[in-house]
Amino acid sequence: xxxxxxxxxxxxxxxxALVLLRCNYSSSVPPYLFWYVQYPNQGLQLxxxxxxxxxxxxxxxxxxxxxxxxxxxxxxxxxxxxxSDAAEYFCAVSYTNAGKSTFGDGTTLTVKP
Amino acid sequence: EAQVTQxxxxxxxxxxxxxxxxxxxxxxxEYMSWYRQDPGLGLRQIYYSMNVEVTDKGDVPxxxxxxxxxxxxxxxxxxxxSPNQTSxxxxxxxxxxxxxxxxxxxxxxxx
Numbered sequence: 001x002x003x004x005x006x007x008x009x010x011x012x013x014x015x016x017a018l019v020l021l022r023c024n025y026s027s028s029v030p031p032y033l034f035w036y037v038q039y040p041n042q043g044l045q046l047x048x049x050x051x052x053x054x055x056x057x058x059x060x061x062x063x064x065x066x067x068x069x070x071x072x073x074x075x076x077x078x079x080x081x082x083x084s085d086a087a088e089y090f091c092a093v094s095y096t097n098a099g100k101s102t103f104g105d106g107t108t109l110t111v112k113p
Numbered sequence: 114e115a116q117v118t119q120x121x122x123x124x125x126x127x128x129x130x131x132x133x134x135x136x137x138x139x140x141x142x143e144y145m146s147w148y149r150q151d152p153g154l155g156l157r158q159i160y161y162s163m164n165v166e167v168t169d170k171g172d173v174p175x176x177x178x179x180x181x182x183x184x185x186x187x188x189x190x191x192x193x194x195s196p197n198q199t200s201x202x203x204x205x206x207x208x209x210x211x212x213x214x215x216x217x218x219x220x221x222x223x224x
Contacts (some may be wrong), residue, residue, distance in 0.1 A: 009153070032211050043203060043215040044156075051210045090155060094211040099144035099163055100171065101211055105155040 002026060004093050006104035014112050019063075019078040021107045023091030026072065033074040034092040035065055038106075044090065050074065061085070086111045115140045117206050117216035125222045126194060134189045134219050136204030142214070144207035145187040146171070147179065149200040150218075156203065162187055194223040 007022040025031055035047040048059025055067040061084075065076045074091060091104040117138045126132055138145065146161040148171075158171030162181040176198055178190040191198060199222050205213040 006155075034212065036213070036215075043217045044213070045215070046212055049210070049212055092156075092213070099146055099161040099207045099211065100169070101146070101158060101207075101213065102172070103148075103156040103158075105153060 002031070002093050002095055002100075002102045004091050004102050004104040006089075006091050006107050008107055009105065010108045010110065012110040012112060013081045015083055016080050019076070019081045019085065019109065021076040021089050021091075021109065023065075023074045023076065023104060024072055025074065025091075025093045027093070027095070029095055030069075032094045033065075033067060034094075034101075035059065035063070035074075035076050036090045036092060036103075038088045038090065040087070047076070047089070081109075081111045083111050083113065085109060115214070117204055117214055119202075119204050119216040119219050121219060122217065123220050125224065127224050128195055129193050132191050132194060132221075134191075134202060134204075134221070136187045136189065136216060137185050138187075138204075138206035138214070139185065140206045140214060141184070142206040142208055143184070144209075144211075145181065146205045146207055146213065147177070147187070147189050148203045148205065149173065149198075150203060151200050159189070159202075161207070194221075196223050199223045 003026045033050040036044040050067045094101040147159040148156040160179040162168045204216040
């Protein structure tokens with residue numbers, strides 16, 4: 001069974017500081033990996049995805065993530081946090097193209113002025 | 114505009130009263146999926162569908178039914194809702210790489 005672990009349910013950073021949100025997955029086969037963002041009282045939208053190819057993927061709003069197979073990780077980073085980045089972030093994994101996906105429990109990012 | 118719509122957006126009901134939450138997509142994706150979101154538990158997949166008349170259970174299917182009679186629609190049915198089904202529900206249209214395009218959500222309260 002596939003699983004996702006997001007380390008830290010709450011992360012707080014100062015505006016302008018590095019954002020690092022951690023995601024580890026369990027896998028015996030190459031995964032598809034995703035990060036989604038949910039702003040308050042809104043639905044989820046895709047930040048970025050890894051399917052095949054380049055292991056460093058860039059997404060919207062200056063976020064990027066690196067697929068590290070040896071560490072089974074897909075951590076999300078942004079060099080400089082902005083107040084508008086405050087939201088909940090979800091890592092997700094799937095292994096087939098049949099629609100089955102597993103989400104992590106989410107990490108709430110707070111950005112302090 | 115490519116989108117996924119859900120109705121109703123908010124619903125308060127009582128235990129045992131059957132309800133249906135509709136979901137429709139205009140993105141022409143083969144796959145669709147239903148999730149529930151609860152604080153601290155992330156999103157948990159209820160059911161998903163790979164094509165018309167093809168559905169499968171996700172991680173938390175108990176107490177729910179789905180149907181996929183048309184490609185664009187994927188309704189979620191609660192035959193006899195209970196208070197533990199109070200939650201925020203999301204429908205998604207899913208690309209061939211499992212990228213999820215979410216609807217706006219339905220907040221359900223079962224009294």
